[in-house]
Amino acid sequence: MTKQLLNTRREFIIRAASMSAALSAGSVLSACGGGEAMVQFNYGVASGDPLADRVMLWTHAKYEGLVVNVPLLYQVASDAAFNNIVSSGSVVASEATGYTAKADAVGLSAGLEYYFRFSCGRWVSAVGRTRTLPASNVSEVKLAVFSCSNYAFGFFNVYGEASNSDAQYALHLGDYIYEYKDGEYPSTPIAGRNHVPSTEIYSLADYRARHAQYKSDVNLKRLHGRMPVIAVWDDHEIANDAYMTGAENHTEGAEGAFVNRKAAAIQAYHEWLPIRTGADQSVIYRSFNFGTLLSLHMLDTRLVGRDKQLVQADLSTASGQATWQSPGRQLLGTTQTSWLQNAMAASSARWQVLGQQVVMASTWLPVSVQLKFQAYFAAPNATTVTGIINEVAAYKAAYTLNGASAYISASNPAIPYNLDAWDGYLAARETVLQSFASVAALSPAIGKKLVVLSGDSHNAWHTNLTLLNGTKIGEEFATTSVSAPGWEAYFPTLTSTIKSLFEDTNAISRVQWMDPSRRGYLKMSFTSAAAKGEWIFIDTVSSGTYAVASPAASEVRSYLA
Structure with a gap:
């Protein structure tokens, strides 16, 4: 059927609760500075980084026409009418954070859905829904997995569609925003969705403005208000093909110092995403335990440890081959690699899931x-x-x-056809896969299995993950993009040829299935028996009205425990 914004009964109840709260706010909500000035919550609300007893809450609040800090009250309730408030506190949307505000709402119970809102006097935000992680005895976990959402390439219909699903948590594996100037990628924006600012973004003000534009999208706001999002950056949150000390889309000197650009991008990311921010904002790798069913280890394959990418021409030289095959070549960095090894070893969950940016399987x-x-x-x-x-x-x-x-x-x-992915970092991939094999061997009673969730390529993949000697270690489920184009944009008459090439297991033994031409998201369901990936595709991002592929036209792949 044709899809537009759908008002479910539950959404109606939530909106009614928001209006009721606004009418009664004068007597029950905090006082608000700024006199009679309206407090604007233009970018909605969001939640993220859930744990069993807490979750991060986010909003943006600003007085209309005033440049002063906004004191906010946040409330978390077990019901949409906020009759049973279980957590509350105060936070400030300040000029120092671009008028964004985050709160770590504590004292929650495991595995439950909650409702939350922010307020300043009689001004009340929209009501959001969130969920804590289960502590134990969970039979199934459902994740909606996203990557590569370029505002100028079209409507974020995929986010809106996922908001209608039964997914409990969302993962965003990077390229949440894109850094390009207006008219560069794409050369002609879709449906007037021109990037703001119109120039390429370099400064903190630039990155804030670009994040604000993306957060203004109705479907992205809807997703953030519907479920908690666990996110990591990829390269475009900073600049294309970023690595530790530079990026393909950065000219040192002419475009300023990369270290300053990276710092601005990282600060804006932490301001605008509901991520739990530590003492070092550059460190975002972290774990989430969904009872004893799965442990999700979110990685940073871009900024914290990556050596500079090679290109295909490098492999035609002896020095390039030596660099590519060097045992010291890093993608995660030694500190993150050690952390991951320890996290997988300490976990008692059956499914060890890596949430990360780039395709891991070999595609040569x-x-x-x-x-x-x-x-x-x-x-x-x-x-x-x-x-x-x-x-x-x-x-x-x-x-x-x-x-x-x-x-x-x-x-x-x-x-390898893509040296920006794990194929360009042979030793790093071998280390991670061998580490998991060793961890699994130490706990045979648990029966640990490895699943890698990936993004970045703008195409959908289901692959086997093997050591260089061919030994299978796990499976990879890679999501397609929200709006950025896949191979259909570059080879419009060759998508069937490309699909058959990669799916031919005689030619490329690791690829089990792929889709080179459709936009959508990946819905992962984990039970004790299987990890199941279902790719949900839509027919267009050029219009806000779209159709969803029927179940027979989507793809479902399973990895049995």
């Missing part, structure tokens, strides 16, 4: 195939399309008939 292609794709990029025409189709067919036929040696050789080696 012969140089000859990659050159045909590059030729198409340089000159997209019928001749280069035919070149890709013929080369892919020859590659697959050689594997089917004669094995790898018939096609891959020293003069035509298979190499």
